[in-house]
Amino acid sequence: MSSPTIAMMFPGQGSQYPRMAAGLYRQEPTFTNAMDEVFDAFGTEGPPLRADWLAEAPTVPIDHVTRAQPLLFAIDLAMARMVTNWGFAPDVVIGHSIGELAAAAFADILSLPDAAGVILDRVHRIAAAPAGGMLAVAATVDEVEPYLSREVAVAAINAPRQTILAGPNIALDAVSAGLRSAGRTCRTVPSLSAFHSPMLLPAATGSIEYLASLTPRAPRIPVYSCYTTEPLDQATIADPAYWAHHPVATVRFWPTLDALVESCDHIVCVEAGPGQGLSTVARRHPAMRGGRGAVVSVSPARAGGEDWQAAAAAFATLTSVCPPLP
Template sequence: MPQTPLAGPVTAASAADRARCRGAAARHASRPVALLLPGQGSQYPRMTAGLYGTVAAFTEALDEVFDAMGREGARIRADWLAEQSELPMDHVLRAQPLLFAVDYALGRTVESWGVRPAALLGHSIGELAAATLAGVFSVHDAAHVVLDRVVRLAHSPPGGMIAVAASADQLAPFLDCEVVVAAVNAPLQTVLAGPEGALRAVGERLRVRGVAVRPVPALSPFHSPAIAPYAMGATAVLASVARHSPAVPIHSCATAAPLTAREIADPVYWAAQPVAKVRFWPALQGLLASGEFSLVEAGPGRGLSLLARQHPAVRRGDSGVLPLSPRRVRGPEDEVATLDAARQALRRELEPRA
């Protein structure tokens, strides 16, 4: 597929994105960049496909992942680009490998602009993309780990996830051994997960009480005990691949702290990662307590950007938020224009000031 430099027509929506980017960049010069890498729930059909074959660095990195996945990678790529996919995009065999691949490719794209991230924060499968960008895993080994993980999880019982406008403490009376807190995304944004029937019952009880509930695009109960028997079998596979010290600090959503050398070396940590609760908000608090950052969401959608904008450090203007994907995708030109706007904003922000 031909590869050309980053370019594309500018739509009205992308012009607004450019204006916001210019404003954010003008307020703070030379803030270090931290990449936010999203996970399950951020996927949508043909996500970022408008960049493929158009943005050289993105295309090269994505093909690197698909090639490392072998024949399965070719099937995943074909399904991703097809108008009608063979498997639903929310299926574990599609969403997880594609989110990993897209997060990784967008991270490499940012690096191709001459931007060296000072920190990485990955949500769910995004943490594995962060570890690969930081050099903990090679692309080949990470691809092997991702495929092994999703094949195992594909055998887990049907289930799902729901996002609830309430705190984890407020939801405690509604939970049991089946339905649990899967993610703490913000003070009043919590994700629950569990088997299909049990999760539906909890969602109905919450709606009756006037609590806002919406489904998360997932066909599996990620980050819940329901998948633990299937996920933990990955320990032997993870023990067989090399793990290295990260070139960039990785802030863990499992521990809400930078990953330690011990955790990086522990195959059980990585095997348990799809089961462990995602503590995105505490991890973000830890990151922003360490300094001011330009938070660049390197993944599809703007879910993590919306969450990060709730943080006091961002509301004050100490740190900024910059998504690489458009709010709405009307065509491939929107994805290209939004990425170009982000590139220009980061270039201006990193320019030396007199």
């Protein structure tokens, strides 16, 4: 049998937790060097970001956009480099929300300094936007449709019956109450901003001018977009509005994962980033259940897990399901 396709999955907003992956820092050289490179790319904002990441009592909470977004980007990218250094180079990448910027940097669409600049521009604009929240609902998009409004929108389609909503807190609380009264299971997604909702349109539009000053390149490996559900083509890559509207557009992770999996005979999905949210979803795919694929998580499932042990287990699993490069 031919070698399986290795797909690297980069998680996004909602996956963050205090001191995520901190157990690998200064212990795993490739991960450490990559994190330091990203912190350097953030310039004067790098040192306080690193300090809050490693602190038991950070100055700025992890769920704040100025912490969650840049740290998710950094950890996604550092873990991907670590796994590649083990000898398991991905054939394709897919990113959820901010994870797509990590995927773009990993695939050399954007240089690291350019990607860091995009993130800083984005988070400063979003930090100035009105506060909001996100809600995970165990229901289909059609089932939540009656609860949507101008304020509350579908933020992400993570699985056929896992839909994320976003909007202002008051409106979102009312929707949550209605859904729970109807017997729907809901949980709050860790976020202080209403990502992927109309609330962030002014912030997203403001980023277009900055993005237009950059020159993105063709990817060295395919990048499946969770906004278009297809591999990024050059026209999309060159469009500043495409990148600027990430914080507003719906993340279509499941349809994109489905398209990716169906394009392969055999696939190994590796979640490079904190937690196991994308891994949990990917394991539900019929191809995985039918033996055409495997899912590997590099991080522990939740905060308080052992980062080093989780990484070692991932290495052992990858070694058993696909041969490493020489």
